[in-house]
Amino acid sequence: MTSPPTLALVTGPEEILAERGVASVVEAVRTSEPEAEVVRLQAATYEPGELLVHASPSLFGGWTVIDVHDVDEADDPLVDDLLRYLARPEDGVTLVLRHKVGNRGKKVLDTMRSSGARVIEAKAIKTERDKTEFVRHEFREGRRRIAEDATAALVLAVGKDVRELAVACAQLMRDVSGTVEVEDVHTYYGERVETTGFKVAEAALAGDERTAASLLRHAMNGGLDPVPIVAVLAMQLRQVGKVAAAGRGSSAQLARDLGMAPWQVDQARRVASGWDGPRLGRAIEVVARADVDVKGGLRTGATVRSPEHAVERAVLEICRLRTG
DSSP states (O other): OOOOOOEEEEESSOHHHHHHHHHHHHHHHHHHOTTOEEEEEEGGGOOTTHHHHHHSOOTTOOOEEEEEEOGGGOOHHHHHHHHHHHHSOOTTEEEEEEEOSSSTTHHHHHHHHHTTOEEEEOOOOOSHHHHHHHHHHHHHHTTOOBOHHHHHHHHHHHTTOHHHHHHHHHHHHHHOOSSBOHHHHHHHHHHHHTTSHHHHHHHHHTTOHHHHHHHHHHHHHTTOOHHHHHHHHHHHHHHHHHHHHHOSOOHHHHHHHHTOOHHHHHHHHHHHTTOOHHHHHHHHHHHHHHHHHHTTOOOTTOOOSOHHHHHHHHHHHHHHHHHO
């Protein structure tokens, strides 16, 4: 039987990943020590000597997991006790330290690493790219598939809170059979998506400048990042281009050929009826330019006041290309 891990270090500020890291250590311990006790200590309320008391051998034996939170906020008594423990670790104890960010407690971290601690990273999930990769990872871990546009829709709908995003992934994997498609996301989280990228893109591609501008302002006032709005615009334009180039055929047939859902083919056909090749090409160029601008790219001779201004300009240009 494999011996339980005795030292583990969880680094990084993302709470849900840190919790999962600790849980994985506890699970590994309980594989061989099912009755292991878990003791949680907080740096903010730590009393001198508390760690050493919990680490002391019990008269009744058994294994103890000591989970110490917020070592990055530790005062001297906790740091001293941790270093004292690491100099002479006890048998039957697993020490797990959680450290979010910064250099406080660095000597403890260095000692943990040099002592062979298992290191688990809980890097911050901030950007839309981070959240998109998080969703992909959740589905890979669940051995399930999610369509790219469904991933974008889910991030738009619940991406402000990573924990909520994880819950949404779990719900979709539990409740939806087969590949999760964008319509599944709309079914479960449609009300949250309504005034975000998909509705903005729909209004812009229809040439409805007033509605597109209103929805865009509402979305950005609610804190939505411009990056996914541009991503949805690009995705919708690509779909229109693919359907327009594919010519005639049933929605089901084109969906199979193009890797889209039938309803997406129908929607793209409706939009495509108001576009021709040259204007669609210019719209794609507008979105490509906006994509660079909202991500902080530099273009010769360009003046971009802010990512919000860049996406607003792109939406208005697309509206005018549609109606021009």
